Amino acid sequence: MVTVCPEFAGYKEPIAHRMGGAMPLRAVHTPTELQSHLEAIATEVSKARGSTLFRRGDDVSGVFLVRSGKVKLGLGCDESVCPSRTLGVGALVGLPATMSGAPYSLTAEVLEDSHLGFVPREAVLDLLKKNSNLSFQVMQLLSEEISGMRMTMKQGPLLASRARASRNPTPEVART
Numbered sequence: 001m002v003t004v005c006p007e008f009a010g011y012k013e014p015i016a017h018r019m020g021g022a023m024p025l026r027a028v029h030t031p032t033e034l035q036s037h038l039e040a041i042a043t044e045v046s047k048a049r050g051s052t053l054f055r056r057g058d059d060v061s062g063v064f065l066v067r068s069g070k071v072k073l074g075l076g077c078d079e080s081v082c083p084s085r086t087l088g089v090g091a092l093v094g095l096p097a098t099m100s101g102a103p104y105s106l107t108a109e110v111l112e113d114s115h116l117g118f119v120p121r122e123a124v125l126d127l128l129k130k131n132s133n134l135s136f137q138v139m140q141l142l143s144e145e146i147s148g149m150r151m152t153m154k155q156g157p158l159l160a161s162r163a164r165a166s167r168n169p170t171p172e173v174a175r176t
Helices: 018-019 031-041 094-099 119-132 134-168
Strands: 043-047 052-053 061-076 086-087 107-120
Touching: 031 061, 031 107, 031 119, 031 134, 052 119, 061 094, 061 119, 094 134, 107 119, 119 134
Parallel strands: none
Antiparallel strands: 043 107, 052 107, 061 086, 061 107
16 A cells, blocks of 8 residues: 555555655565575664664664564655655665765654664675675666656656645636
8 A cells, every 4th residue: 555645645646656655665675685685694673663773864884674564764854845755574774875885865763663684884785796696686776766766856746736736626617
């Protein structure tokens, strides 16, 4: 089920989730081979609902694999302006910052008690240096994220105008 912001609730278009809230969980699953290699070197981490994995601007420490529970990724601002994504089992959280070495660009908040695997940045980079197949899988994940953001940017204004129109329909002119 896709969760959308109230302003997009009336739309059934697949793109609505990109502007309106949680992305479908299947869209963010880590490729099986990459996930199994990361799981093999991950450290178990349990986090309670409401805890934070990292905040926007924090120095990067590594990636989290969601084993159970849900994690919300967002900018930490008004949801109607900057919608967040909800990630579930199989998701990889913090990959862009882990690869670039730049601070995290989003905040990751635990929505329900979760069991996660944590892999430090250096261990991720070492793994990818040793296995080019896994490097290509990471490139694919990052490419999909960039493509999704571009679609959001292109279609965002259109969806926002449709949402405004649905909330404030123009009255029909009476025909006489």
